[in-house]
Amino acid sequence: MTDSMRLWDDNPTVTDLLGIDTVVEAVAAALLARDLDPVTVALQSPWGGGKSSALDMLAKRFETNERVLVVRVDPWEFEDSDDVRATLISHLLTELRAQRPASFTEKVGDLLTRIAWKRVGATIAKSAITMSANPIDIIKAFTPDAKEQPTNMAGFRDEFDKMIDNAKDVDKVVVLVDDLDRCKPASVVASLEAIKVFLAVPKMAFVLAAEEDMIRWAIAQDIHAGGRSEFADRYLEKIVQLPVSLPRLTPETTEDFVTLLLCQKQCEAVDTKPAFQELVAHVAERRRNRQYPLIHEGDYPKAAHRPDAADRRMATLVARGLSGDQWSSPRAIKRFLNAWGVREAIANAREVTIKPDVSLKLYLLEQRFPEDFKALQQIDPNDRTTFVGAWEAWGRGDEDAEKPEKVSEATQFWAGSGPSIAAAMDQFDRYVNLAASFTSFSAGSGLTDAELALLAELAHQSDGTRMGAVDQVLAAEPTVRRTIVERLFSRLVTIDNPSDSIESACRITIGDQSLVADVCGWLRRYGLTRIAVIDVFEIAQVPGPEVDKLLHDLANDQQVTSGVRTTAQEKFDERARAGV
Structure with a gap:
C-alpha cells in the first residue's frame, strides 16, 4: 500500500467493476430489436446501485453507431418548470x-x-401579467426559430411520428x-405521460433508470392515482415493456469490488x-x-496488476464487516472508503x-460498532492487549475462548x-487521538458518512428522495x-422547511413503533x-397514546x-372517536 490519499469518485463511470456489462449488452440489443418498437426499458436497482453508470x-455502446442517436434526459433538473x-419534450427535440x-x-x-404555446399558457396562468402579456412576444423566449404553426398539442404525436419516420439516416433514437x-x-407522472402519450412512436426507445418501487409509489401518490397501488401497477405496466434489474452485490462480489477499488488507487x-x-x-x-x-x-x-495480500485482506474485512445496507450499495461502499481515505491522509499529514x-479495521469498528469501540x-491501557487478545481468540473460534462481557455478539x-x-x-492510542478530531466520532453519534447522507435525503424537498431514504432507515439496525x-x-x-423532516420522521415511526415515545419527546x-x-x-397518522397526549397538548x-391548535384538536377528537 502507498501513502497517497485514496479517494474514489462517486460519479457515474464506464469502467465496469461490478459486472453489469452483460446487462448493458442485453438492454442494448433489446433497444434495437424490431419486435419491440417503440420500447421502454426500466433499468432498476436500489440507491447507489449503478443505474447512472449503466x-x-x-x-458508450452506441457511440460508433452513426444510425443510433442517444439523448440524455434528467427530469429532476427541470422539475420546477x-x-x-x-x-x-422540448429538450428532446432540441x-x-x-x-x-x-x-x-x-x-x-x-x-x-406547439410546445412553446403550451408552456406559455402554463406560464401566464401562474403569473401576474395575464391580460397585459403579449403571448407572441413571450413565445419567442421559448421557441428558437419559431414560425406560424398550430398553437396546441392536438396532432403532435402524428407529426412527431412522421418526423422520426422521415429521418432515413436514423434507425433508432435512444432516450436515457x-x-x-x-x-x-x-x-414522475408528467415525464411518463410525455413518453407514453407524445413520444412513444416507432424508432423511439426509452431507458428509465429508476428504482421501480419508488416510481410506483410516486404514481400512487399523484392525483391521477388517488393513492391506489393497484392503479400504479397497471399504469407502470402500460408504459414499461421490459423491466431489467442490475445485479445485486453479495458479500463475495463486494469483496471483489473493494479489491478492485483498492488496486485502482x-x-x-x-x-x-x-x-x-x-x-x-x-x-x-x-x-x-x-x-x-x-x-x-x-x-x-x-x-495486469496483481492484487496484493494487504488489499485482499482489507477487502474481505470491509465486505464482511459492513452492515447489509452498506455492502449492498456500491455508492455506500465508496462513501465508507472515502471517509477512511480522508482520515488516513490526515494521519499521514500529521505524521x-x-x-x-x-x-x-479500527475505523470499521468505530463506524459499524460504536459502542464496542467506546468499550x-x-x-485500562495496561489491560487492552489482554482484552483484545481474548476478543480476537473468540472471534477466531479458538478452543475454550469466550466472548468478553463488554463486547457484542x-x-x-x-x-x-x-x-x-x-x-x-x-x-x-494514535488512532483514538486522530478519531477524536473528527465530528463523526466526537459528536456524530456513530453515524457513517452514508448515514449522514441519509439525513440530508430525509429533509430533501423531493418526495421520492425522502421516501427512499425512509425505506433505507427502516432497513438499518x-x-x-x-x-x-x-x-x-x-x-x-436550523433548516428552512422542517415539515419535510417531520414527515420523514413520522413515516419512519409508523414503520418502527418502538420510536413513538422518543419521537414525541423530540x-x-x-x-x-x-x-x-x-x-x-402527519403526526396524527402515528399510532400510540403518546401521540394522543401530544395532540392534546398542541391543541392547548x-x-x-391557532391553525395548529385547531387542527390538533380535530385530530385528537377523530382518534378518540376511532379508538386509535
Missing part, C-alpha cells in the same frame, strides 16, 4: 436538431412552436432518462493505470467464463504512523479478521435508526414552535399557531 455504458412534460440538423431542423421548429426516482410524484499512485485496466479486463473475462473466485491466487496476465489495514477505548467476524489489533496496540431520527429532529431549528424538545398545520396531519399550547 446509462453511461449504454451511451411550469410544465415538465413540455420541457422534457437535442435531435443539434445532433442531426439535416434531418430534423425544419420539422423540429414546427413542433417546438436518469434520476426519475428523485422527482416529485407529479413530475495503487495503480494511480504509481502511474500504472493500463495495468489496472488489464486487471479489470481479466476479471471481466473470468466473470463471463464463470471462473470463481474472480480475484484469485493463480496466474494473471503479465500486463501519525498507523498501518493502513490496522486503521481500516475498547475505556479499558455482532463483532465476532470483525474480531476474528486480520490484521490483529492485539499485535498493534501501540497504534491504538434499530440503534442506527434511532440515532438518525434523533439527529433529524435536532436539525429542525418533537416537544426540538420542533414544538416550528410545527405547521400540515405537520399535524399558546406557543403554536
Whole structure:
C-alpha cells in the first residue's frame, strides 16, 4: 500500500467493476430489436446501485453507431418548470436538431412552436401579467426559430411520428432518462405521460433508470392515482415493456469490488493505470467464463496488476464487516472508503504512523460498532492487549475462548479478521487521538458518512428522495435508526422547511413503533414552535397514546399557531372517536 490519499469518485463511470456489462449488452440489443418498437426499458436497482453508470455504458455502446442517436434526459433538473412534460419534450427535440440538423431542423421548429404555446399558457396562468402579456412576444423566449404553426398539442404525436419516420439516416433514437426516482410524484407522472402519450412512436426507445418501487409509489401518490397501488401497477405496466434489474452485490462480489477499488488507487499512485485496466479486463473475462473466485491466487496476465495480500485482506474485512445496507450499495461502499481515505491522509499529514489495514479495521469498528469501540477505548491501557487478545481468540473460534462481557455478539467476524489489533496496540492510542478530531466520532453519534447522507435525503424537498431514504432507515439496525431520527429532529431549528423532516420522521415511526415515545419527546424538545398545520396531519397518522397526549397538548399550547391548535384538536377528537 502507498501513502497517497485514496479517494474514489462517486460519479457515474464506464469502467465496469461490478459486472453489469452483460446487462448493458442485453438492454442494448433489446433497444434495437424490431419486435419491440417503440420500447421502454426500466433499468432498476436500489440507491447507489449503478443505474447512472449503466446509462453511461449504454451511451458508450452506441457511440460508433452513426444510425443510433442517444439523448440524455434528467427530469429532476427541470422539475420546477411550469410544465415538465413540455420541457422534457422540448429538450428532446432540441437535442435531435443539434445532433442531426439535416434531418430534423425544419420539422423540429414546427413542433417546438406547439410546445412553446403550451408552456406559455402554463406560464401566464401562474403569473401576474395575464391580460397585459403579449403571448407572441413571450413565445419567442421559448421557441428558437419559431414560425406560424398550430398553437396546441392536438396532432403532435402524428407529426412527431412522421418526423422520426422521415429521418432515413436514423434507425433508432435512444432516450436515457436518469434520476426519475428523485422527482416529485407529479413530475414522475408528467415525464411518463410525455413518453407514453407524445413520444412513444416507432424508432423511439426509452431507458428509465429508476428504482421501480419508488416510481410506483410516486404514481400512487399523484392525483391521477388517488393513492391506489393497484392503479400504479397497471399504469407502470402500460408504459414499461421490459423491466431489467442490475445485479445485486453479495458479500463475495463486494469483496471483489473493494479489491478492485483498492488496486485502482495503487495503480494511480504509481502511474500504472493500463495495468489496472488489464486487471479489470481479466476479471471481466473470468466473470463471463464463470471462473470463481474472480480475484484469485493463480496466474494473471503479465500486463495486469496483481492484487496484493494487504488489499485482499482489507477487502474481505470491509465486505464482511459492513452492515447489509452498506455492502449492498456500491455508492455506500465508496462513501465508507472515502471517509477512511480522508482520515488516513490526515494521519499521514500529521505524521501519525498507523498501518493502513490496522486503521481500516479500527475505523470499521468505530463506524459499524460504536459502542464496542467506546468499550475498547475505556479499558485500562495496561489491560487492552489482554482484552483484545481474548476478543480476537473468540472471534477466531479458538478452543475454550469466550466472548468478553463488554463486547457484542455482532463483532465476532470483525474480531476474528486480520490484521490483529492485539499485535498493534501501540497504534491504538494514535488512532483514538486522530478519531477524536473528527465530528463523526466526537459528536456524530456513530453515524457513517452514508448515514449522514441519509439525513440530508430525509429533509430533501423531493418526495421520492425522502421516501427512499425512509425505506433505507427502516432497513438499518434499530440503534442506527434511532440515532438518525434523533439527529433529524435536532436539525429542525436550523433548516428552512422542517415539515419535510417531520414527515420523514413520522413515516419512519409508523414503520418502527418502538420510536413513538422518543419521537414525541423530540418533537416537544426540538420542533414544538416550528410545527405547521400540515405537520399535524402527519403526526396524527402515528399510532400510540403518546401521540394522543401530544395532540392534546398542541391543541392547548399558546406557543403554536391557532391553525395548529385547531387542527390538533380535530385530530385528537377523530382518534378518540376511532379508538386509535
